[in-house]
Amino acid sequence: MALPQVKQDALAARIAGLSLDAKGWAANARATAAERLAAQGLPVRRDEYWRYTDPSSLTKPEVSGAAPDLAPSFAALDAVKVVFTDGVFDAGASDDLAAAGIELLSQADADIHWAQGLYGQLEARGQNPVERPLATLNTAYAREGLLIRVTGKAAKPVSVIYNQKSASSDVILHYLVKLEAGAELTLLESGTPGARFNTVLEVDVASGAKFHHIRTQGPDAERRGVTHIFAHIADNALFKSFTLTAGGRLTRNEAILEITGDDSVAHVAGTVMGDGKDFLQDDTIFITHASERCESRQVYRKVLKNGATGVFQGKILVKQGAQKTDGYQMSQSLLLDEDAQFLAKPELEIYADDVKCSHGSTSGAIDETALFYLQSRGVPKRRAQALLVLAFLAGVLEEIEDEAIAAEVQARLEDWLHGLTD
Amino acid sequence: MLEIKNLHVKLEEEDKVILKGVDLKIGAGEVHAIMGPNGSGKSTLSYVLAGREGYEVTDGSATLDDEELLEMEPEERAAAGLFLAFQYPVEIPGVGNMTFLRTAVNAQRKARGEEELSAGDFLKVVREKAKTLKIDADMLKRPVNVGFSGGEKKRNEILQMAMLEPKMCILDETDSGLDVDAMKLVSEGVNALRSEGRSFLVITHYQRLLDHIKPDVVHIMANGRIIKTGGPELALEVENNGYADLLDGVQ
Numbered sequence: 001m002a003l004p005q006v007k008q009d010a011l012a013a014r015i016a017g018l019s020l021d022a023k024g025w026a027a028n029a030r031a032t033a034a035e036r037l038a039a040q041g042l043p044v045r046r047d048e049y050w051r052y053t054d055p056s057s058l059t060k061p062e063v064s065g066a067a068p069d070l071a072p073s074f075a076a077l078d079a080v081k082v083v084f085t086d087g088v089f090d091a092g093a094s095d096d097l098a099a100a101g102i103e104l105l106s107q108a109d110a111d112i113h114w115a116q117g118l119y120g121q122l123e124a125r126g127q128n129p130v131e132r133p134l135a136t137l138n139t140a141y142a143r144e145g146l147l148i149r150v151t152g153k154a155a156k157p158v159s160v161i162y163n164q165k166s167a168s169s170d171v172i173l174h175y176l177v178k179l180e181a182g183a184e185l186t187l188l189e190s191g192t193p194g195a196r197f198n199t200v201l202e203v204d205v206a207s208g209a210k211f212h213h214i215r216t217q218g219p220d221a222e223r224r225g226v227t228h229i230f231a232h233i234a235d236n237a238l239f240k241s242f243t244l245t246a247g248g249r250l251t252r253n254e255a256i257l258e259i260t261g262d263d264s265v266a267h268v269a270g271t272v273m274g275d276g277k278d279f280l281q282d283d284t285i286f287i288t289h290a291s292e293r294c295e296s297r298q299v300y301r302k303v304l305k306n307g308a309t310g311v312f313q314g315k316i317l318v319k320q321g322a323q324k325t326d327g328y329q330m331s332q333s334l335l336l337d338e339d340a341q342f343l344a345k346p347e348l349e350i351y352a353d354d355v356k357c358s359h360g361s362t363s364g365a366i367d368e369t370a371l372f373y374l375q376s377r378g379v380p381k382r383r384a385q386a387l388l389v390l391a392f393l394a395g396v397l398e399e400i401e402d403e404a405i406a407a408e409v410q411a412r413l414e415d416w417l418h419g420l421t422d
Numbered sequence: 423m424l425e426i427k428n429l430h431v432k433l434e435e436e437d438k439v440i441l442k443g444v445d446l447k448i449g450a451g452e453v454h455a456i457m458g459p460n461g462s463g464k465s466t467l468s469y470v471l472a473g474r475e476g477y478e479v480t481d482g483s484a485t486l487d488d489e490e491l492l493e494m495e496p497e498e499r500a501a502a503g504l505f506l507a508f509q510y511p512v513e514i515p516g517v518g519n520m521t522f523l524r525t526a527v528n529a530q531r532k533a534r535g536e537e538e539l540s541a542g543d544f545l546k547v548v549r550e551k552a553k554t555l556k557i558d559a560d561m562l563k564r565p566v567n568v569g570f571s572g573g574e575k576k577r578n579e580i581l582q583m584a585m586l587e588p589k590m591c592i593l594d595e596t597d598s599g600l601d602v603d604a605m606k607l608v609s610e611g612v613n614a615l616r617s618e619g620r621s622f623l624v625i626t627h628y629q630r631l632l633d634h635i636k637p638d639v640v641h642i643m644a645n646g647r648i649i650k651t652g653g654p655e656l657a658l659e660v661e662n663n664g665y666a667d668l669l670d671g672v673q
């Protein structure tokens with residue numbers, strides 16, 4: 001079906017400043033993605049998948065924002081640091097990638113590689129049944145990012161640190177993570193990649209492998225970004241991704257997980273703090289169970305105030321034969337005033353008969369009784385509110401397995417919360 | 423210590439009047455008990471004194487050592503020395519009991535211009551007090567009152583009281599839900615805190631508690647008023663005869 005002229009024009013305007021790499025190791029995948037993109041066009045508000053979130057600022061040609069000054073989140077941890085400044089690998093500021101003990105390459109430096117067989121593959125699989133054109137655009141035009149392949153247990157986490165210097169940087173980053181059988185890796189991300197950013201993370205988790213992903217976004221005020229995680233999860237494997245989001249104008253975090261091996265575990269979780277009518281944060285999740293005895297969890301909690309909007313669209317698809325699936329989805333929001341709103345669309349689609357799936361979504365105000373109880377013991381009202389908000393959000397931190405990392409995230413959470421409850 | 427004069431209270435959202443002129447004076451070091459039929463306004467009185475929202479004081483006053491309580495925020499009342507052991511202690515998921523206690527103790531110390539307790543000192547004190555109330559370490563680690571049994575919740579209230587060392591303690595049916603041994607334990611906890619500078623207002627339905635915590639004065643509340651005041655023998659009279667005679671005497 002030919003794309004309507006307006007959509008063609010919008011796409012042409014968006015990619016006018018981008019160049020398609022026709023020679024590099026991923027040239028084929030990029031060319032295919034560019035073709036797919038030409039057929040898809042860019043998303044618009046009328047698309048069902050964008051009904052709660054207006055994508056126009058993510059798709060328009062021009063970018064505006066501000067350059068924030070953020071302290072990195074995981075500075076205290078012993079990790080391999082990889083710095084991207086305005087979306088470009090910053091070798092000077094990064095640790096020596098060659099000494100990391102794992103295969104770790106800047107995408108820009110990569111030669112023909114195992115990555116050739118993976119680049120764009122999981123993204124392309126994740127376009128069904130819903131199109132995700134911004135991810136397609138990423139595959140076609142990303143020139144930066146990382147390629148990581150792990151065969152054993154990585155000694156240290158890889159910590160990606162984003163540094164934004166330009167107030168109008170428009171950043172596209174594409175990450176490939178390949179965990180061979182039995183391998184284990186923790187990937188951290190913190191900071192703001194650019195005034196506008198589009199990141200794709202493709203993760204291939206082989207049999208018995210474990211992947212942990214923990215990221216913090218913010219707390220800058222202006223950023224606009226869309227992120228996609230595409231994961232393919234084999235048997236006896238573990239996948240866990242946690243995101244802490246604060247600030248920003250528009251943040252859409254998508255995760256598309258496909259579990260194809262038996263006895264695996266996949267969790268995605270998020271904690272969100274939003275303040276002000278310019279704040280919109282959207283978690284859009286799609287988990288497919290195609291194998292037996294797997295467990296998936298979607299756990300999201302958002303605190304919103306002053307007209308901030310939180311969105312959650314989550315789906316669990318249990319395919320025929322995916323017996324003994326244990327699927328759980330819970331999105332909750334705490335609305336600190338009457339102007340804040342939380343929009344949730346939880347979905348279950350089940351084609352197997354012996355499964356345990358549950359989903360729920362709640363929206364509520366601070367518990368006045370608990371507030372009074374704390375005050376009656378001498379805790380000042382604001383402090384009491386902060387305690388209750390923290391208690392609500394911190395519940396999700398249980399999703400982070402590593403205690404040191406969880407403590408770092410908890411510290412950020414408490415820090416950033418001051419701005420919200422003062 | 424505590425002086426309540428002609429206190430009238432209605433619900434904020436409705437026209438329902440609950441307290442219809444309560445007068446009560448508790449001197450330093452005294453223990454007073456309030457008994458009275460269900461729905462007579464005992465808990466309402468304790469909530470209004472502690473500063474819970476939802477009530478409107480239409481007349482009267484309540485002072486703690488000559489400071490007007492009713493104009494203070496709940497936390498200011500607490501810092502001024504008022505403590506309410508809740509009839510229904512509140513569960514707070516996600517907030518650890520220890521964090522809660524330490525935040526409360528230090529907030530009050532700060533409000534009074536005292537130095538905050540160090541983590542080590544606090545831990546020592548809390549462990550010792552918890553032990554006498556047979557509250558185990560596990561309960562201290564759990565979120566406030568979450569998953570506590572009825573009796574454990576009540577003991578937790580007394581632990582908070584022991585940690586905060588208030589001068590005016592209001593106990594709203596702290597005996598309900600306690601087994602015989604726990605009742606003794608809690609009473610001992612309360613008696614250990616009795617001192618010249620500390621007063622108690624004990625709300626209860628049962629004489630049994632007053633066997634352990636011997637009151638100086640007993641009040642009967644009915645329909646939003648104190649209808650009779652007497653000595654400990656008044657509680658015995660209620661225990662034996664119920665409220666019918668007392669109520670008849672008023673109407």
Ligand SMILES: Nc1ncnc2c1ncn2[C@@H]1O[C@H](COP(=O)(O)OP(=O)(O)OP(=O)(O)O)[C@@H](O)[C@H]1O
Pocket residue numbers: 433440458459460461462463464465466467476509
């Ligand atoms: N927030 C409220 N909304 C509606 N009615 C209320 C509210 N608070 C108190 N009341 C009513 O006021 C009256 C007094 O209640 P209160 O809880 O003070 O009684 P009480 O003497 O403590 O009773 P009990 O012995 O059963 O604990 C009751 O009729 C109760 O239903």
Ligand SMILES: [Mg+2]
Pocket residue numbers: 464465466509594595
């Ligand atoms: Mg009561």
